[in-house]
Amino acid sequence: MEKAKKFVQEITPMDVDFAQWYTDIVKKAELADYSSVRGCMIIRPYGNAIWENIQRHLDARFKETEHESVAMPLFIPESLLQKEKDHVEGFAPEVAWVTHGGDEELEERLVVRPTSETLFCEHFAKIVQSYKDLPKLYYQWCSVVRWEKTTRPFLRTTEFFWHEGHTIHETKQEAEGHTLMILNMYKDLCENMLAMPVVMGKKTEKEKFAGADDTYTIESLMHDGKALQAGTSHYLGTNFSEAFDITFLDRNGQLQHPHYTTWAVTTRLIGAIIMVHGDDSGLKLPPRIAPIQVVVIPVAQHKEGVLDTARALKDRLKKSFKVKIDDSDKMPGWKFNEYEMKGVPVRVELGPREIENNQAVLVRRDTREKIVVSLDEIETRIQEVLDDIHDSMLSDAKKHVEERTTDCRSMIEIKDVLDNKTGFVRAMWCGDTACEEQIKEETGASSRCIPFEQERIAETCVCCGKPAKEVVYWGRAY
Amino acid sequence: MEKAKKFVQEITPMDVDFAQWYTDIVKKAELADYSSVRGCMIIRPYGNAIWENIQRHLDARFKETEHESVAMPLFIPESLLQKEKDHVEGFAPEVAWVTHGGDEELEERLVVRPTSETLFCEHFAKIVQSYKDLPKLYYQWCSVVRWEKTTRPFLRTTEFFWHEGHTIHETKQEAEGHTLMILNMYKDLCENMLAMPVVMGKKTEKEKFAGADDTYTIESLMHDGKALQAGTSHYLGTNFSEAFDITFLDRNGQLQHPHYTTWAVTTRLIGAIIMVHGDDSGLKLPPRIAPIQVVVIPVAQHKEGVLDTARALKDRLKKSFKVKIDDSDKMPGWKFNEYEMKGVPVRVELGPREIENNQAVLVRRDTREKIVVSLDEIETRIQEVLDDIHDSMLSDAKKHVEERTTDCRSMIEIKDVLDNKTGFVRAMWCGDTACEEQIKEETGASSRCIPFEQERIAETCVCCGKPAKEVVYWGRAY
Numbered sequence: 001m002e003k004a005k006k007f008v009q010e011i012t013p014m015d016v017d018f019a020q021w022y023t024d025i026v027k028k029a030e031l032a033d034y035s036s037v038r039g040c041m042i043i044r045p046y047g048n049a050i051w052e053n054i055q056r057h058l059d060a061r062f063k064e065t066e067h068e069s070v071a072m073p074l075f076i077p078e079s080l081l082q083k084e085k086d087h088v089e090g091f092a093p094e095v096a097w098v099t100h101g102g103d104e105e106l107e108e109r110l111v112v113r114p115t116s117e118t119l120f121c122e123h124f125a126k127i128v129q130s131y132k133d134l135p136k137l138y139y140q141w142c143s144v145v146r147w148e149k150t151t152r153p154f155l156r157t158t159e160f161f162w163h164e165g166h167t168i169h170e171t172k173q174e175a176e177g178h179t180l181m182i183l184n185m186y187k188d189l190c191e192n193m194l195a196m197p198v199v200m201g202k203k204t205e206k207e208k209f210a211g212a213d214d215t216y217t218i219e220s221l222m223h224d225g226k227a228l229q230a231g232t233s234h235y236l237g238t239n240f241s242e243a244f245d246i247t248f249l250d251r252n253g254q255l256q257h258p259h260y261t262t263w264a265v266t267t268r269l270i271g272a273i274i275m276v277h278g279d280d281s282g283l284k285l286p287p288r289i290a291p292i293q294v295v296v297i298p299v300a301q302h303k304e305g306v307l308d309t310a311r312a313l314k315d316r317l318k319k320s321f322k323v324k325i326d327d328s329d330k331m332p333g334w335k336f337n338e339y340e341m342k343g344v345p346v347r348v349e350l351g352p353r354e355i356e357n358n359q360a361v362l363v364r365r366d367t368r369e370k371i372v373v374s375l376d377e378i379e380t381r382i383q384e385v386l387d388d389i390h391d392s393m394l395s396d397a398k399k400h401v402e403e404r405t406t407d408c409r410s411m412i413e414i415k416d417v418l419d420n421k422t423g424f425v426r427a428m429w430c431g432d433t434a435c436e437e438q439i440k441e442e443t444g445a446s447s448r449c450i451p452f453e454q455e456r457i458a459e460t461c462v463c464c465g466k467p468a469k470e471v472v473y474w475g476r477a478y
Numbered sequence: 479m480e481k482a483k484k485f486v487q488e489i490t491p492m493d494v495d496f497a498q499w500y501t502d503i504v505k506k507a508e509l510a511d512y513s514s515v516r517g518c519m520i521i522r523p524y525g526n527a528i529w530e531n532i533q534r535h536l537d538a539r540f541k542e543t544e545h546e547s548v549a550m551p552l553f554i555p556e557s558l559l560q561k562e563k564d565h566v567e568g569f570a571p572e573v574a575w576v577t578h579g580g581d582e583e584l585e586e587r588l589v590v591r592p593t594s595e596t597l598f599c600e601h602f603a604k605i606v607q608s609y610k611d612l613p614k615l616y617y618q619w620c621s622v623v624r625w626e627k628t629t630r631p632f633l634r635t636t637e638f639f640w641h642e643g644h645t646i647h648e649t650k651q652e653a654e655g656h657t658l659m660i661l662n663m664y665k666d667l668c669e670n671m672l673a674m675p676v677v678m679g680k681k682t683e684k685e686k687f688a689g690a691d692d693t694y695t696i697e698s699l700m701h702d703g704k705a706l707q708a709g710t711s712h713y714l715g716t717n718f719s720e721a722f723d724i725t726f727l728d729r730n731g732q733l734q735h736p737h738y739t740t741w742a743v744t745t746r747l748i749g750a751i752i753m754v755h756g757d758d759s760g761l762k763l764p765p766r767i768a769p770i771q772v773v774v775i776p777v778a779q780h781k782e783g784v785l786d787t788a789r790a791l792k793d794r795l796k797k798s799f800k801v802k803i804d805d806s807d808k809m810p811g812w813k814f815n816e817y818e819m820k821g822v823p824v825r826v827e828l829g830p831r832e833i834e835n836n837q838a839v840l841v842r843r844d845t846r847e848k849i850v851v852s853l854d855e856i857e858t859r860i861q862e863v864l865d866d867i868h869d870s871m872l873s874d875a876k877k878h879v880e881e882r883t884t885d886c887r888s889m890i891e892i893k894d895v896l897d898n899k900t901g902f903v904r905a906m907w908c909g910d911t912a913c914e915e916q917i918k919e920e921t922g923a924s925s926r927c928i929p930f931e932q933e934r935i936a937e938t939c940v941c942c943g944k945p946a947k948e949v950v951y952w953g954r955a956y
Contacts, residue, residue, distance in 0.1 A: 033604065035597060036558055037551040037588065042601055045546035045616070052547065068523035069530065073515040074552075074590070074621060074637050075574075080514055096553075097578040098590065101625035101636075102571050110515065112552070112576065112590070123511060123520055138523070143552060143620075147579035158579075159552050 011341075013280045018224040023153070025274055029283045029342050032153040039151040039158030043267070046342065047154075049291030050270055051161065055141060057193055057289075058163065058265070061185055067137040067165065072119045074142075075110040080118045084243040087117060090210020094146045096158075112145040117211065117236075117262060120166040121244035124258070130249045131170050134258060135178070139165040154271035155228075155478050162266035165233075168241065168258035170250065175259035176214075179235045182263045183216045186231035194269065195286040195393035196220055196276050197401050198230055199424070199473055201449030206433050209262075213237035219448040219473060221401045222275035225422025227448050227475030230272055233263035271478070276397050283343030284365055286393055287386040294382060295339045296325040299332050299351030310350045313360070313375070317348075320379050321386075340365060345389050346382055366393055407457045414462065414474065415443045424448065424475050428468035430461035439463050439474065448473040489819075491758045496702040501631070503752055507761045507820050510631040517629040517636030521745070524820065525632075527769030528748055529639065533619060535671055535767075536641065536743070539663050545615040545643065550597045552620075553588040558596045562721040565595060568688020572624045574636075590623040595689065595714075595740060598644040599722035602736070608727045609648050612736060613656075617643040632749035633706075633956050640744035643711075646719065646736035648728065653737035654692075657713045660741045661694045664709035672747065673764040673871040674698055674754050675879050676708055677902070677951055679927030684911050687740075691715035697926040697951060699879045700753035703900025705926050705953030708750055711741035749956070754875050761821030762843055764871055765864040772860060773817045774803040777810050777829030788828050791838070791853070795826075798857050799864075818843060823867050824860055844871055885935045892940065892952065893921045902926065902953050906946035908939035917941050917952065926951040 011028060012020040026032050031047035043051065062069070075098060082088045095111040113119070124136060143161045151157050165182060169175040183200060190196045198218035208215035212234040220230045240246075241257040250256045277284040287293055294317055298310035307327055314325040324344075326335050332349075339347055349361040360378060362371040366389050373381040404423025408414045414425050425445065429435060436447055439462070450470050461468045489506060490498040504510050509525035521529065540547070553576060560566045573589040591597070602614060621639045629635050643660060647653040661678060668674045676696035686693035690712040698708045719725075719735040728734045755762040765771055772795055776788035785805055792803040802822075804813045810827075817825055827839040838856060840849040844867050851859040882901025886892045892903050903923065907913060914925055917940070928948050939946045 033601060035551050036555055036600060037553045040551035040553060042551065042597075043549035045548055048547050048549055051549075069526050070523055071521035071526055071529075071621075071639060073513050073518035073520065074623065075515045075518060077514055093580050095580065096576045098574045099577045100575040102573065119513060119520075122514060126511065143549075145552065161549060
């Protein structure tokens with residue numbers, strides 16, 4: 001058991017150093033590794049399997065809602081990036097530049113795409129003529145590059161993975177509806193797959209996407225009380241379609257610019273899963289996204305019949321769950337620790353005594369509760385336990401958000417909450433960017449969103465004291 | 479019908495200008511479009527759906543055989559690329575260089591990956607210690623960049639899409655076995671999914687991958703008699719594991735270098751599908767890979783009951799096939815042409831007369847045969863027709879390869895065949911690279927492979943007249 005102890009000892013406890021705890025989990029659960037490329041990560045099989053599960057879930061939802069996938073080039077010519085003014089200002093400082101192909105210097109520099117609005121728009125301008133061609137509902141799975149100064153695996157990396165959705169529509173109303181439909185799809189992913197509650201709302205003018213009319217967001221809260229933007233959906237109006245001269249003949253024979261939406265979630269969701277659910281034993285994976293939902297561990301596997309029975313059980317469970325058996329020659333205690341570190345929701349222990357009684361022991365990763373079940377009904381019981389783990393993880397996370405959301409009525413209060421209690425702060429705002437900037441400067445928090453669920457917690461702006469327009473969520477963020 | 483005629487007229491006939499015919503199909507079938515990025519294509523929804531079907535098939539096969547997917551960085555530092563001598567020589571002249579991040583010049587230039595051996599090796603060196611860690615069976619789906627001078631959609635593009643498999647093994651025997659297992663998987667994809675026969679063999683020393691001990695290939699033949707390399711699988715020996723210092727303790731406690739394999743197929747397979755199966759009416763898609771297997775076209779759809787019946791039929795067929803209905807207000811003739819252009823294997827025509835007789839008309843894309851079927855058994859009949867289309871496309875393509883494979887016994891004969899009859903040439907070879915180079919220079923053909931199925935068609939090398947070692951396939955290639 002010496003080694004097993006060592007295995008766990010190597011994780012820094014959350015309360016001692018949250019950042020180190022996070023890095024330890026990324027490494028020990030084998031989610032990602034560093035590469036010799038500055039700021040770029042290697043997503044290892046276990047981490048990539050989580051991402052593939054997220055992709056599979058979303059891709060099916062996209063296709064159900066008539067979206068079509070495409071593949072756009074990795075590069076954008078400098079002149080193309082410059083077509084939309086706000087957009088280039090937002091992205092130019094943080095892109096990677098390709099200047100040479102083989103031995104030759106390029107006539108025009110290329111950026112490695114930080115996002116692909118410009119490419120989609122150039123294409124839309126070519127293929128859209130009439131309202132009959134609309135809507136175009138496109139998306140692509142790919143990676144993008146933003147030259148980040150400080151990076152952390154999943155949370156902020158020079159290269160990260162995402163889908164980017166790009167749709168164009170006849171009317172503003174339709175495009176806005178689409179933006180919100182997608183935001184709801186993301187919320188559903190977070191809550192029903194990742195057991196992660198989110199606050200839905202709109203970004204302020206200051207925080208919105210470079211080139212957007214409106215940016216909608218889902219905001220989540222990590223275990224350390226810091227906020228994380230989990231997904232965004234943008235209504236870009238006709239800014240891009242004007243800049244790129246995308247036009248269509250409408251139902252009255254008039255030439256119009258289509259209304260544009262873009263949206264994304266990224267591999268940073270994996271970082272959120274770690275920081276919403278993890279504990280000092282490691283990762284804790286929501287059952288519906290876990291690459292391994294059930295791990296079978298034979299106990300006293302040298303005894304006659306144990307291995308055979310365990311393997312037969314694995315084959316049986318495989319029909320209903322993502323299941324793995326660990327029949328290596330490591331000690332059971334070591335295996336227990338390893339799969340706790342990997343966050344596998346249910347462990348099935350099977351030894352001679354269990355086999356004799358036609359039973360198995362289920363151990364929940366979240367509560368560590370041991371449940372003895374009959375082998376005759378093990379599938380049903382595991383399914384119940386998995387569903388219960390999901391519900392319980394979601395409700396724990398919800399409770400955490402509620403406990404760590406504080407209504408503040410003064411600047412001092414905001415600062416005090418963020419310094420000590422941490423979490424989301426809700427405060428009234430007059431709508432003035434000057435106040436937003438002052439709050440940010442004084443408290444180190446950024447506005448997370450203007451939530452859809454409004455509540456008047458005071459009558460005046462927390463910063464200037466003028467009449468308040470709306471309540472805003474604030475937080476120090478990843 | 480004027481428009482419908484125009485639609486078809488816009489395709490250049492194959493015999494008039496094969497290259498233009500190819501480009502016309504890529505455009506008119508909406509497979510890909512050009513972008514403003516030199517040499518990079520936009521893969522449009524219909525083309526991407528074909529690629530997704532190829533991915534889905536292969537990904538399942540990879541996972542069945544215990545491979546794990548990962549995501550490696552997009553960039554490779556110059557120093558890392560240089561670690562394996564042959565490899566850097568092979569790739570350095572054709573890579574894209576990133577020299578700046580944001581406003582700053584990088585201390586070390588990065589290449590946009592042309593292939594990722596160096597990144598995988600760096601990672602393997604970190605994570606492998608013992609034979610117990612082996613094999614590692616990794617792959618990733620991504621795009622890679624090679625700075626090509628002349629490009630054509632799917633066939634040769636600056637950026638293209640692929641998977642790259644990277645595996646390391648304890649022994650040479652195991653690694654070689656793996657290389658061939660993958661090659662067989664590719665052959666199976668080509669024949670059983672893409673209805674495309676291939677010749678399997680080994681590349682000559684001259685034609686093998688930069689850094690490999692052995693390169694295995696599947697070679698296919700296009701309609702114009704030119705060859706196309708459809709997939710490759712490489713045994714890289716310990717060249718890379720030595721260069722990158724990957725070691726493991728073997729079963730006897732000795733430090734060893736693992737044996738390495740890499741393998742890939744790319745989006746050029748879509749180019750091959752076009753050029754193996756297409757005709758002067760457009761694309762002809764193998765049923766098992768077609769994004770739309772069946773298109774339902776209502777005839778006289780303004781007549782009462784036609785649209786409802788057609789839509790109900792579509793919903794019913796959806797349970798068994800990838801099906802689409804075109805109930806737009808275009809003329810049926812226009813629709814027929816459009817889905818022929820898109821290569822949809824089966825068209826279902828349904829008009830008032832068919833409905834009255836409880837029937838539908840199936841029209842095969844490959845033979846244009848019309849088959850009247852009862853609606854009661856339409857699923858069974860469509861499945862039969864789809865299977866028959868696959869078999870018949872494969873056997874037509876096989877016949878084409880057989881007819882266009884010529885055994886040659888002199889240099890003059892090779893040149894004559896390649897100039898006039900075109901296709902594969904088989905000729906005996908002494909095994910000397912000098913002869914290979916001379917044949918290439920004199921005939922404009924490259925050696926495609928040393929086929930696994932050997933036959934002694936002569937006793938002497940076609941070039942030097944010395945005793946021949948083996949038969950080689952030659953061809954002018956894409």
